[in-house]
Amino acid sequence: MNPLRRNMLKGTAGVGALSVAVAAGLLKPGQVLADWNQAGFDAKKVPDSLAAIGASSAANSSNIDLKAPDIAENGASVPLEITVSMPDVDSIAILAEKNVYPLISDYRLTNFGGFLSTRIKMAQTADVRVIVKAGGKVWTTAKEVKVTIGGCGG
């Protein structure tokens, strides 16, 4: 018996079944093709979130500027502005360290122009952490945001 051939046949059958599922409307193409870091977004402890995005060994960088309010009246919508002064940025991730699920977003970037702003939820007073991967290295910075009223259970 030829194991390679068996694998090839199995592989073909798998692709066939997937195509059928898509054609039948059981799966939407976006769901099949989209990439989503289940382990990272389901993690409840910051070290696990960081491990899942390959950022366990991030070093502090003064080339990442994180602007966020010192005090957020409403944790349901906390504005962040991230300015990155380094070349070859490959990705940026954002975490709120005391949220039930700390990882909020992770972007792979091409031709990044050095600035990203968004709005996140925060359950309680915590550090907001930004992870930047650039030139094969992993950098980070964090800023504490005091939250008066937590947003949506975090």
Added chain:
Amino acid sequence: MAIPMKMRASTDAIKVLITHPSENGLRKVNGQLVPALFIKNIKLAVNGKVVADGQWGGGMAKDPYLNIKVQGMKAGDKVTVNVVDSNGDTGNSEATVG
């Protein structure tokens, strides 16, 4: 139902505002948990080339907003945004850099 959104593109930045509940599954209304429903993927492309491939969790604020500066855009470039949420619903929008 298509996820509604607005996008603006200039020569240096793409701004997207999406109308979406962004529920993380932890919020309670009258003692009942509201089921999770949030956007999982957002893709921004300029002339078909992906410039930002984002993964989101339920920690994005309601009606998610994203503003990203992108290098090398010029007037006439076609910018597209595509999103998929945790229910598999999708939305998209396109704009021309003015």
